């Protein structure tokens with residue numbers, strides 16, 4: 001380890017990892033380029049689009065605005081951690097069923113924001129859902145299919161409580 005690298009230890013998608021990273025890189029860079037998890041996207045790189053959203057200690061955050069070093073000792077979930085045993089999470093199924101995925105660039109970030117939101121809100125109304133995903137921009141869908149998918153997920157027991 002030289003002066004410009006730091007060692008971090010964190011949990012990612014349930015797995016503990018220890019790695020040396022350049023001290024100046026973002027959490028998004030660590031996830032995509034060092035961990036090789038390409039699901040989280042870089043859209044704007046300045047906290048405006050939400051394409052890079054991950055969960056850190058159960059909260060949705062823009063990983064482009066976080067330093068990689070800040071992941072130390074944290075519990076991180078990326079879109080790759082949402083499906084289990086190669087089976088899509090029910091929330092992902094609802095997005096597909098309701099045509100909420102078009103080009104798909106925004107989808108991982110939207111799913112991360114929604115999944116974190118549903119951990120704390122079991123029965124949100126349409127307005128609360130709209131507010132919850134306001135930080136995730138989608139240039140394709142016009143948002144209605146996304147909101148409908150989230151409402152459909154609320155009818156599904158397995159989507160509530162962020163499971």
Ligand code: FES
Pocket residue numbers: 041042043044045046047048049050051052053062063064065
């Ligand atoms: S890439 Fe992080 S908010 Fe746009």
Ligand code: FES
Pocket residue numbers: 100101102103104105106107137138139140141
């Ligand atoms: S589906 Fe294309 S940006 Fe949302």
